[in-house]
Amino acid sequence: MSSVWVSVPLATRERIKRSMTHPDLKPDCVRCAALCCVALHFDRSDSFGFDKLAGEPCRNLMPGGHCRIYERRLSEGFRGCVGYDCLGAGQHVTQLLFGGRTWQKEPELLAPMMQAFATARALREHLVLVRQALRHRLPPSLAGRGEDLADALEVAVDGNAPAGRLLSDVAAFLRELRPVIREAT
Numbered sequence: 001m002s003s004v005w006v007s008v009p010l011a012t013r014e015r016i017k018r019s020m021t022h023p024d025l026k027p028d029c030v031r032c033a034a035l036c037c038v039a040l041h042f043d044r045s046d047s048f049g050f051d052k053l054a055g056e057p058c059r060n061l062m063p064g065g066h067c068r069i070y071e072r073r074l075s076e077g078f079r080g081c082v083g084y085d086c087l088g089a090g091q092h093v094t095q096l097l098f099g100g101r102t103w104q105k106e107p108e109l110l111a112p113m114m115q116a117f118a119t120a121r122a123l124r125e126h127l128v129l130v131r132q133a134l135r136h137r138l139p140p141s142l143a144g145r146g147e148d149l150a151d152a153l154e155v156a157v158d159g160n161a162p163a164g165r166l167l168s169d170v171a172a173f174l175r176e177l178r179p180v181i182r183e184a185t
């Protein structure tokens, strides 16, 4: 473990230190308009107690944005909710992009908030994956590409810019990494 870390270039170690705080990847449900409870779909399964369509408020969601079974989600069959992590997308969309407005008070905001939430979550997820990849010892060309992708993702996260091409580039980068990381571990 420590030998892998020592081999990580200084620039990458600096990036990792920076990444502890930027962007904020910790969910803050208090500052979110319960976006995961409305935007995501789920199917009745071991993880969810009933079917829910994307855009349909969960029937456990109370006016005001609290979950009626929050403390009992595991025992009520909603471990999928416990395991879900928006990576900070929820409060970013609610507070920074929509200024604290909510789809509950202004239903016409539901579609744009859902769209923004999907973008914000996807960008964050890809940024986390690239950062994790950069913790490995990589050939210089791949490490350079990873650094560039991380830079581009950080900018895109801040602006919440739809970035289909960027996400495709990240997916291609991660595919190329698989054999390299397998070999190194």
Ligand code: SF4
Pocket (backbone or CB within 6 Å): 036, 037, 038, 058, 059, 060, 061, 062, 066, 067, 068, 069, 070, 073, 078, 081
């Ligand atoms: S069960 Fe609770 S946490 Fe899960 S989607 Fe419904 S309201 Fe949200």
